[in-house]
Amino acid sequence: MITLENVSKTYGGTSGIVALRDVSIHVKEGEFLVILGPSGAGKSTLMRCINRLVEPTSGRILLDGREVTSRRRQLRAARRDIGMVFQQFNLVKRLSVLMNVLSGRLAYHTFWPSLLYKFDQDDKRVAIECLTRVNMEHKAFQRADTLSGGEQQRVAIARALAQEPKVILADEPVASLDPKIARQVLTYLKQIAGELGITVLCNLHQVEYAREYAERVVGLSQGTVVFDGPSGKLTDDILQQIYYRDPEAADDDG
Ligand SMILES: Nc1ncnc2c1ncn2[C@@H]1O[C@H](COP(=O)(O)OP(=O)(O)O)[C@@H](O)[C@H]1O
Ligand SMILES: [Mg+2]
Structure with a gap:
């Protein structure tokens, strides 16, 4: 894949x-x-x-x-x-949960339907299905910035799913x-x-x-x-290798 x-x-x-x-x-x-x-x-x-x-x-x-x-x-x-999910959720705060998820459908449109706030029934059906998968369908019409962090991330996952990636x-x-x-x-x-x-x-x-x-x-x-x-095979030895830090690079913390 x-x-x-x-x-x-x-x-x-x-x-x-x-x-x-x-x-x-x-x-x-x-x-x-x-x-x-x-x-x-x-x-x-x-x-x-x-x-x-x-x-x-x-x-x-x-x-x-x-x-x-x-x-x-x-x-x-x-x-x-390819759907993306980020640490900081990256939702559009002042838009509803549903609009955020619908924005995942944009890859399927030549023009930006969001500019007209017009998505077709098929888009809406997909968006609701995706919200249901992460148990967020009951908040579809709430503004994104009223959600907790965990809820925002679930909506971000639904948005990625709506892209049918x-x-x-x-x-x-x-x-x-x-x-x-x-x-x-x-x-x-x-x-x-x-x-x-x-x-x-x-x-x-x-x-x-x-x-x-x-x-x-x-x-x-x-x-x-x-x-x-x-x-199951992550032994202490291997973890030490993964988390090993080059002393030369010790002060450039990311
Ligand atoms: N745009 C960039 N320009 C220069 N260096 C970068 C850039 N992005 C990441 N790096 C450097 O590349 C290395 C790997 O970074 P990154 O991929 O962000 O690691 P991680 O996501 O595991 O924290 C780090 O040393 C980081 O400072
Ligand atoms: Mg990183």
Whole structure:
């Protein structure tokens, strides 16, 4: 479903910061994969390379067998297949929950129907279905900024689902949430992979969540994959490698 072949990313020219170093990962359809690593490990860069917000310095990325490139038409098609979920939810605060979820349908329209606030019945049906999946349909007409953090993240997940993506990239989706709420959100994301067959990549920095929710974990340390396997095999040794910090880089905290 998603294949990264020897992907490297250096920011700021050849003498710059190496954010990813020769990363190769193959993710199957419907897999729930956790990318685990401390701040600065390269997790966000990895996701941004997949949706081409960042151009890899070298290597290839394939989505559903097709190479993702920065060519406009291919990129638009690839981005339609990729739903995003962020740490800070990124909802439009003054719009209703339903309008936020409907905005996930925009990839399917040539013109921006939101400018006219006109979505068709089909769009609305999909949006409500997506809200129902995260148990938020009862708040469809509430303004987004009246929701708690956990509720906002559930709406953000519904918005990603409304896009009918093949892949969801969730970049530290629970980093701003209390443990109990964080676990709820991770449960939804895992269900989405298992029940809808959507491939979910989830960046996390907490080992305990990776242990509880991931089937498979990719451990990143300073841009390098140091582990790729079932969460049950995350030994203390491996965790030390993942969370190892180069003393030379100790003061540039991310
Ligand atoms: N736009 C950028 N320009 C320069 N350096 C960057 C940029 N984005 C990230 N980095 C650097 O790349 C490394 C990996 O960052 P990032 O991918 O954000 O890691 P993570 O998401 O795991 O915290 C860090 O050293 C960070 O400072
Ligand atoms: Mg990050």
